[in-house]
Amino acid sequence: MQTINIHSMKRFLRSPAIIMAEIVVITLASVTGVVYPQAGAVDGEALAQLRESLPALAALGQDLALDRVFRSVWFLVAVALAFASLLVVAVEEVRRLFRTRFRPFAPAGGLFIHVGLLLVILAAALKALFGAEATVDVLEGETLPPTSAAWAVQKPGVLVSPLRIANPITLETVDAHRYRGGDLQSLAVRLRLAGDATAPRVADVPVNGSMDVSGVRLFVGHDYGPAALIEWQGKVGEPAKTAALLKHERGRRFEGVLAGPDGESAYLRGSVDPAGNRPAGIEVRVMKGAALLSTSTVRIGETITIPSGGSLTLHGAPFWVRLHASRDPELWLFYFGFTCVLLGVTVRFTLIPLPRLAAVPVRTLSCKHRVDARMPQPAMLFALAGLLGLTACSRPSSAEARKLVERYNTVVAEAYRRGDVKLVDGVVGPNEGKKLTGLIGVHLDMGLTLDSKMLSLDVLDAKQSKDHLQVLTKERWSYCDRRIGTGEQVGEKSEDAYEMRYFFKRFDKEWLVDRIEFATPPQFGREPGTWAIAHGRMQGHAASQAESKEAAKP
Amino acid sequence: MSPFAWETTLHWSAVALYIAGIVGVAYALIFDRPGRRAGALGLAAAGLLPHTAALALRYVHVGHGPYMMQYEVLSSNAWIAIVLLLLFLWRRPDWSPLALVVLPVSVLMLGFGLFTNPEARDLPPTLRSMWLVFHVLFNKLAVGAFLLSVAAAVILLRKLAGASSPLLDRMPAAATVEIYTMRFVGFGMVFWTTTIGAGAIWAHQSWGRYWGWDPIETWSLVTWLSYAILLHARLFFRVNARATAWGTIACFILSILTILVFPFVFPSMHAAYFQP
Numbered sequence A: 001m002q003t004i005n006i007h008s009m010k011r012f013l014r015s016p017a018i019i020m021a022e023i024v025v026i027t028l029a030s031v032t033g034v035v036y037p038q039a040g041a042v043d044g045e046a047l048a049q050l051r052e053s054l055p056a057l058a059a060l061g062q063d064l065a066l067d068r069v070f071r072s073v074w075f076l077v078a079v080a081l082a083f084a085s086l087l088v089v090a091v092e093e094v095r096r097l098f099r100t101r102f103r104p105f106a107p108a109g110g111l112f113i114h115v116g117l118l119l120v121i122l123a124a125a126l127k128a129l130f131g132a133e134a135t136v137d138v139l140e141g142e143t144l145p146p147t148s149a150a151w152a153v154q155k156p157g158v159l160v161s162p163l164r165i166a167n168p169i170t171l172e173t174v175d176a177h178r179y180r181g182g183d184l185q186s187l188a189v190r191l192r193l194a195g196d197a198t199a200p201r202v203a204d205v206p207v208n209g210s211m212d213v214s215g216v217r218l219f220v221g222h223d224y225g226p227a228a229l230i231e232w233q234g235k236v237g238e239p240a241k242t243a244a245l246l247k248h249e250r251g252r253r254f255e256g257v258l259a260g261p262d263g264e265s266a267y268l269r270g271s272v273d274p275a276g277n278r279p280a281g282i283e284v285r286v287m288k289g290a291a292l293l294s295t296s297t298v299r300i301g302e303t304i305t306i307p308s309g310g311s312l313t314l315h316g317a318p319f320w321v322r323l324h325a326s327r328d329p330e331l332w333l334f335y336f337g338f339t340c341v342l343l344g345v346t347v348r349f350t351l352i353p354l355p356r357l358a359a360v361p362v363r364t365l366s367c368k369h370r371v372d373a374r375m376p377q378p379a380m381l382f383a384l385a386g387l388l389g390l391t392a393c394s395r396p397s398s399a400e401a402r403k404l405v406e407r408y409n410t411v412v413a414e415a416y417r418r419g420d421v422k423l424v425d426g427v428v429g430p431n432e433g434k435k436l437t438g439l440i441g442v443h444l445d446m447g448l449t450l451d452s453k454m455l456s457l458d459v460l461d462a463k464q465s466k467d468h469l470q471v472l473t474k475e476r477w478s479y480c481d482r483r484i485g486t487g488e489q490v491g492e493k494s495e496d497a498y499e500m501r502y503f504f505k506r507f508d509k510e511w512l513v514d515r516i517e518f519a520t521p522p523q524f525g526r527e528p529g530t531w532a533i534a535h536g537r538m539q540g541h542a543a544s545q546a547e548s549k550e551a552a553k554p
Numbered sequence B: 001m002s003p004f005a006w007e008t009t010l011h012w013s014a015v016a017l018y019i020a021g022i023v024g025v026a027y028a029l030i031f032d033r034p035g036r037r038a039g040a041l042g043l044a045a046a047g048l049l050p051h052t053a054a055l056a057l058r059y060v061h062v063g064h065g066p067y068m069m070q071y072e073v074l075s076s077n078a079w080i081a082i083v084l085l086l087l088f089l090w091r092r093p094d095w096s097p098l099a100l101v102v103l104p105v106s107v108l109m110l111g112f113g114l115f116t117n118p119e120a121r122d123l124p125p126t127l128r129s130m131w132l133v134f135h136v137l138f139n140k141l142a143v144g145a146f147l148l149s150v151a152a153a154v155i156l157l158r159k160l161a162g163a164s165s166p167l168l169d170r171m172p173a174a175a176t177v178e179i180y181t182m183r184f185v186g187f188g189m190v191f192w193t194t195t196i197g198a199g200a201i202w203a204h205q206s207w208g209r210y211w212g213w214d215p216i217e218t219w220s221l222v223t224w225l226s227y228a229i230l231l232h233a234r235l236f237f238r239v240n241a242r243a244t245a246w247g248t249i250a251c252f253i254l255s256i257l258t259i260l261v262f263p264f265v266f267p268s269m270h271a272a273y274f275q276p
């Protein structure tokens, strides 16, 4: 009875239909893992958006575990079955090869592939069980204690505890260089591992390099930047000492935000010099709600007082870097398995004479009929055309146009609110950038910032030709001006309605606003006072205001 | 002339020579003038000279290999596909109809690349690794081999449809064409497997894990598994030559989507990590 079960199990595992089903299911799971938003993925909001826009599909996806496909039961069962089938097939192939004394040698190719796949699947399982990864952001001069708690993010395998380094490790220096254009050219860190009896071990670890510490591999990626060491004294209480890690924004600029003790926010910006060295000072803009309380570049050791009370001191701007640690006990098994697969594919397809390429020994297969798949050619042509059609670039939907306009307005409104024109770099072309620099500058010169809020947006039309996109919108806005330092409102609040025409241009695959104009004369909610406030909306008016201001300069 | 002007001139001279080669091969084969075939292929081979010079100039100009911008990726893909084609035709002159598929597709690839952004991008530290060179080189070889398999599949379909002409009759029988189709698929699988392997080693080096289900990693696995499905379907169910040909074409389209389209559709570590 026992032998029959094993025999029927083996026949099941090596039946062509089951084998094809295993490979097809693993392939479809992989496609799902890319097309269907995955929980905890790099782009995590996609799943939240799906739940919002298509709740029924999201619920079904959750029930079928499509949103965590590589940890789903059905995927793991398919992999386990594939593993079992491969085992059965490999044993058979070995027997047949020995029986035929490796003549012909052809089947050895298939055997190497299948044994290699077995080892790769085994390695993946070992990694899931015994591997570990951890990450932490470290400042220059900072020492990590030899505990697992020292690491901010831990991803231990199922059967192992979180990762730790046996000895304290110090990040001595970060050596970063940038190209003239501002892109990162090289990054290396110097790590000092405190030894017990032996002298401390020091290693320079560049990107793509690593330092091995008793089976744990330490390495760095691209994530680094200046850290603003800020002591913030609120109106009352003890000062708060924080290291604000500035993240790379664009070119040589790094940005971050730090919450203040009395509800303020400090928007920080540090730029490394052309050689890539640490910034000598940090741009600091302190906001409270929509009010810009103070804006200045603070040098190391300098203190600025905040009009609403309290003070802020910059103690230093060392570099920080994201340090990674990983333990892969199964690494060599994976590489050996992969080499077997590569050897097998090479043997099977390149070393075997052509005539035998077709005459594959199929004696062991139970299924003998020949599938005479008459592919209706027109249907295949439509399918191919449809597939290629998918990749052709489609007209911008009003949703896409809306997204572009919203992105522009959100960033520009924030730039006016903070008096920080550099924020708009990512959404405007050179023309619009120059104009906004002038308009925001005029505001700052008058000691004001503009607090604006879009009340409604309707996209009336969107027309695209190759690298140009025109979007016609109907918008309602509310504005008021605020005095820098106190945030007090200046003049009346105004609600205006516009029909705007946005001229987007494609700059290296990004749609940026090249210019905007009024499609129809704007309706202002309030009568312009003696100081006609220059604003991005009142384009014609503002431009002349900016120019007249320019012209009026001595 | 600026280096870029030289690059552009050399690239378009190569395009002109390739097109002349296509016309020559078509004329030689359709009007059964075998004597003209060698000359036509010679024109296509001559196109490789300015094309090689343009790629070399680009290398000097940007300081790294062709793997940052579509402009240089497509040009080098086309170059490798044409070199593989000419090498094969040098050994198998009777197969020159392959040129009527491979040359036009390669010229289209090159032409499309020349209209994309030619900006010189600096090489980020992550990409300064020997494993990247293997990863990219074998990826281009795989595209070339798969393109040859598609050309053979197209010819196979024409033969199976009963088409007859001096062009096709000079070619081997359908059964042999089917074997060659699978041989090209096989070479492509060797190169594609190496690409995945080199990519895994490089990813472990710079991202600390050799496999992370990154969209482009996953699509390259899906492409690999699709070819495996084709192999096993032929093996287990002995699908006929027509299905083999259509399967080869479908898998080729998936490989092109994986390399040239999906990196711009799916947010992935591949794109995000190139130039922060």
Ligand code: HEM
Pocket (backbone or CB within 6 Å): A014, A019, A022, A023, A082, A083, A085, A086, A089, A107, A109, A110, A113, A114, A117, A348, A360, A361, A362, A364, B189, B225, B227, B228, B231, B232, B235
């Ligand atoms: C579930 C996993 C798999 C199973 C159970 C399986 C099983 C089999 C079996 C039973 C054969 C016929 C062996 C013979 O009689 O010679 C075969 C052949 C083959 N398999 Fe797989 N296979 C699997 C996955 C793969 C994958 C992912 C590849 C990747 C390329 C692959 C490549 C091959 C090759 C190249 C051959 C020889 C085909 C030929 O000779 O034309 N297999 N496989």
